[in-house]
Amino acid sequence: MLLELDDVRVHYGKVEALKGVSLTVEEGEIVSLIGANGAGKSTTLKTISGLRKVSSGHVRFAGEDIGHMPGHRRVERGICQAPEGRGIFPGMSVVENLEMGAYARRGSVRGDTEDDFDRVFQLFPALADRKSQTGGTLSGGEQQMLAIGRALMARPRLLLLDEPSMGLAPKLVSQIFEIITEINGQGTTILVVEQNAAQALARAHRAYVLETGRIVKSAPARSLLEDDDVRAAYLGGRIGT
């Protein structure tokens, strides 16, 4: 088991945002987390990354309890997130943004990251043409690619993706998910949070459904695609590709 959340509770002030979330991610899987706005999806990812404090419960990564570890050390352990809204550093160039991805690997020098750059530019050829452009001037799709590419620079064992399809044209959405599958194929475990449940469920191995801070369903992704409740709530009754 690569990642395990065990009865995790998180508070914002007096409001309980996560009311005992338990989930697991196995090595090599794509797991998707679906749910409505405000269900606690992003909070779950932020908790795994260390941006939110755990009030109670455990977060285990590769057998180690990381629930109280500062966020930057979790990156060193191999957890990397492409955050919601992409979190591109607007004042930095594409290359500098990618270099930020490799930040946690202390010893990294240019030679060492050469391969990583190649890999990212192979996955996202569009970025290769815009190396020296600043992050703020990229289009939404390019920014999303940059965010994922940047996360890959850390050579993560677990890649967390928060709403990778948000605000993108449908064609780009499929493209992004194809790439996600490809990355997974190269051996990276992925936990993806999505509102676009159709795409997420189609690509994932397993999925969890989150409602108001609780996991209400967990099943293989395919079976959820057939689930009536899920279809009614998140798929608008229409099944995507």
Place this chain on the structure above:
Amino acid sequence: MAGVLVDPYCLAVIEARRSARMNGTRLRVVAVAAVMATVVAACGGGSSKSSSSGSSGSAIKIGFFGALTGSNSPQLGINIRNGEKLAMDQYNKTAKTKVTLVPYDSQGDPAQAPQLAQKAISDKVVAVIGPAFSGESKAADPIFEQGQIPNLSASATNAKLQLNGWKYFHRLLANDDKQGPADADYISKKLAAKKVAVIDDASEYGKGLGDVVRSKLGSAVTVNDSVDPKAAAGNYSSTVNKVNAGKVDAVFYGGYYQDAGPLLKQLRDGQFKGAFVSGDGSLDQKLIDEAGTTAAEGAYITCACLLAGASSDPAAQQFTKDYKASSGADPGTYSAEAYDGTNAVLKAIAAGNTTAQTINQFLTTVDFKGITKEIKFDPQGEVQGGAIYMYQVKDGKLALLGDVNTLI
């Protein structure tokens, strides 16, 4: 606790702290802690102090009003307070009715002056040495006037104060209407300067004095500048450039020594070779420390005050010795004036006048030979025959050249 007066507020605080601890609520402890620390510490300081002044309730109180803390406190406060204290200590050695000194530390801030003047009235002081600054005088003197407390300033030289028709106002040295022209005369006649730069520090005192010099010198003033030393942050390069561009023979500076020192240094560094003249605010050994002995050498400084240490008069030398024994330092600017002023009040008390009104009445006729001059007040409260003295920096020391009128 014995012997220390603990005022009820402090007790309340100690009590509150105890109950907070017993309740054990973290909130209270935390919220009150910061304030508490202040209060408790201050209660210690405050109460020991009030015990010392409170114990001598029967003695006659004479106030001191000026800056004991704050940026001008060495010159316009501590020098004066020490002079006043010396006079009172000497008096107490022999007198039956003792006098005590009650300090009112205004920090030179006119905004604090009214409440302190009010406090002096309710403390029933019979006279006040001060206020030290002209600015605070304007705020405090009307209150002293209404409260009928004679006040004798050893340092406030603003030339408008005496025009208010105040009966309780006195000062122990000539005002800026005398000092300014003396400076101007010295520059134009003795130094024979054709072109003069007049610079002031944009303060009430500095600009006031500078403007008097400007009007007296007239067209000889070819360069003018007004620099707030705070805004300059020690950098006078634009002023130095102006002075050099104007190719003047002399510079007059209206301001305080803290700023005159750096200005003088930068003028000399900027190759200014002419004479540097300044007023009483610059009269302090620190001027030389700050400008450096080379740069300060030869600078002229006028003052309506007599720097006792620089005088060869035997009475002044005796005063210098006593002062040093009493306060551990050489008498500074205004120390001797404060000493004379206090003695004027003490003479009134010795003559049996123990109320503010009778002391003030006595002051209208007082006439004795002080350290600095004959102490005798005109109806406006100005000391009569106040001379303007000229000092010059010689070998790193302030040397008295003499009365400006006799030098020209």
Place this chain on the structure above:
Amino acid sequence: MNRLQIPDVRGSLSRSWERLPRWGRFAVYVLLLVGAVLLPADSIGRIMAPESDWKSILFFPIGVYVLLAVGLNIVVGEAGLLDLGYVAFFAIGGYAMALLGTEQGWSFWVILPTAIAMAAVAGVILGAPTLRLRGDYLAIVTLGFGEIIRITANNSNWMGGPRGIAGIPHPPNVGHVSQLQYGVIDPKPYYYLVLALLVIVIVVVQRLKHSRVGRAWMAIREDEDAAELMGVPTFKFKLWAFAIGASIGGAGGVMFASKVIAITPSNFPFILSVLILAAVVMGGSGNIAGVILGAFLVAWLPERFRGFADYRVLVFGGALVVLMIFRPQGLLPSRQRAEEMTEGQGGMGSMGAETAAET
């Protein structure tokens, strides 16, 4: 967890306040007012200010600081605009009183509304070109405005230059009641005057706060962009906040000048802006009771500890740091503000992401 404990206690206080019936609240207000009227008593003064004159300091600095803090709170606490030059409006009021009183011979009661209007206009003049700026940019511009007013006064002969203006008239006496005879010696009438003004200001401000204007300010404070998108004319309301805050500052200046008779530019230093801002923040910006408490402490503590003279500023500085560490939301924070804080996004933007601490 610690963090939760603090608002809890405060919360119970405010809950019991909310449970009070209308007449109960009114009774508390009346009690407070009676307390304020009795405040100048000598017996209180001996405890509160053994080394200064209590009645005098009740007017200045305490009364005036409280008034200024209530005014600045509208700008900082309600609309969320950082103003580092509030002293400018205080100065405008003071100089209006001084110039119109000495040169035109106007009466205090004529000058007061005039000066309030002048300060409000000054607020608009400062605000109109600058209120589109945010955060630090606005802070430095307001700071500059405060300095411009002071330097102009210092270097303009018609404003008396560094000598300032003396002989400012007192307010005219009202009848023969001793509390209303405005002279040099008795500070009590001035205290009652500032108290009366303060009561009026507080009533007006609280009404405003619960009106449409107040809600608009709240929206601006929480998220200016969102407010704009929702159709709140943010610029207009920010300007209102500036003008109202400025006019209260101006009123404070008139009061101050009419009591002290002589004013100079050094009465209006930058540091006064900072002190008033500190009062607002340490009291609890946005909550009028907190702001009053903060201003009271800032004005009173230095007077209470005169004997401590040399260490006053040192201790004050240290206390500010300690207070901000333990109660960043102020001594009596406003409820909405407290919630904003726990969300980690104060009205002015938080200092950075809340990250899991190494605990």
Place this chain on the structure above:
Amino acid sequence: MLKLINFAHSEIFMIGTFAALFTMHGLGIDHAIGGFALVGALLLCALAAAAASGGAAVVLERVAYRPLRKRGASRLAALISAIGASFFLQEVFALRYGRDTLSFPRILSKTVLFHIGDGAVRTDKVLVVVAALVMMFVLDRFVAATRLGRGIRATAQDPETAVLMGVNIDRVVMLTFLLGGIMAGGGALMYGVLLEQTRFDVGFVLGIKAFTAAVLGGIGNLRGALVGGFALGLIEAYGSSVWGTQWKDVIAFVVLVVVLMFRPTGILGEALERARA
């Protein structure tokens, strides 16, 4: 850089001037020296000033900023905390070393090299300008090209994402303060050499000027700060020669307002047009 007005930065600078002064006293310098002795002495003073200022900045961050950051306090609270720290530090030095100006010994003979118009170009001024440019250049390169520099910029632009990239924010913030302190220390020595004086409140006005310059150029933009500094200096020099020195601050602020009206984020703009929505 970190989007907060560090009011206490002036005091960090002030501490640097005192450290430089005491080092000079410690070295027994009382007259102008030259050659290697001068270089060595200046380096020692620079080291001492940078260490003192840098250390003070780090302590300041630990005491007055970090606890607030941990509590998610508003920037206003941080501003007040910094003001408190500023008062505190000033008073410590005022009480310990008095409120009068303290003079530096003359370490460098102030020889006029040549004249440009009425202005004399002097050795000390040349030295300071060169040293300042070198420091700016080194800092600029450091922030642009090193790993820590990237961490600083990332934290400034988006602290939460920076954490996701593995940036230790606490460490970066501390190092930023250290860096700022070291720069202030260098500046303090320059001030000492140029004006040969210091006082407990020496930093106050300079701090406001520095802040004005930074805003004028564009906050968080090093080159902007340089441009802003030069522009401010020119405006003040021009203002004081035309209207008199007393008006220079008024002129500087008026220019600032005009600039900000047309360019709300300074001359060069904020390096980081942070998406706010």
